[in-house]
Amino acid sequence: MKIKAICRHEIVYKNGKSPLAIRFTHQRTHKTVSLGISVEPHYWDKETETIAANCPERAALQSQIDNTLASYRKKIQRLEALDIPVTFDTLFETDKSRRHQETKVCRRNGLRTFRLQKFCNKTDGTTYRKMQKPSKRGF
Structure with a gap:
């Protein structure tokens, strides 16, 4: 299962910001989970999947993204250790x-x-x- 942080450029709020989400890919199917935070699209670096250095409040936002990614990766490791197949159903149960x-x-x-x-x-x-x-x- 692949995990990737994305900025949803196709959605733009009235304040000019776009929501951030995590995209899970498993056997060519995708599931997107919102992070509940948004940034202006020009502050998002697509290659490194991080917030740009010149963004205000970068440290707090990037910390929240990293914590969420780490918790999902930890849950995947637990499922693998218990020999439970990692699927969307088991991951989001x-x-x-x-x-x-x-x-x-x-x-x-x-x-x-x-x-x-x-x-x-x-x-x-x-x-x-x-x-x-x-x-x-x-x-």
Whole structure:
């Protein structure tokens, strides 16, 4: 998988700036992820994929780009170390999407709830407790 920082010259905001993004290429397919920052297009150096030296706020912007690239490269190295194929699905998988895949409907005691599978494996109902009604005295 190739990772490349790009300036999206085809998009120009009202203030004259263009957004920066990261382009991921895997098996001739592309995915672009916005960095959430923008610069004027003449401050972007396409060959070195960095912000030009004469740009104001260069250090802060370049630091943000480098940190984002490093985090994606680190995630790719982790996936390779775990022998997980590096694809767009595995690279951009979030904890929320993983939890959604692991959930299923549990039905116990007339209740219908969504829980993780590890909680649904118990059949004795120990994971659920019925709410007891308070007595007439209040305790």
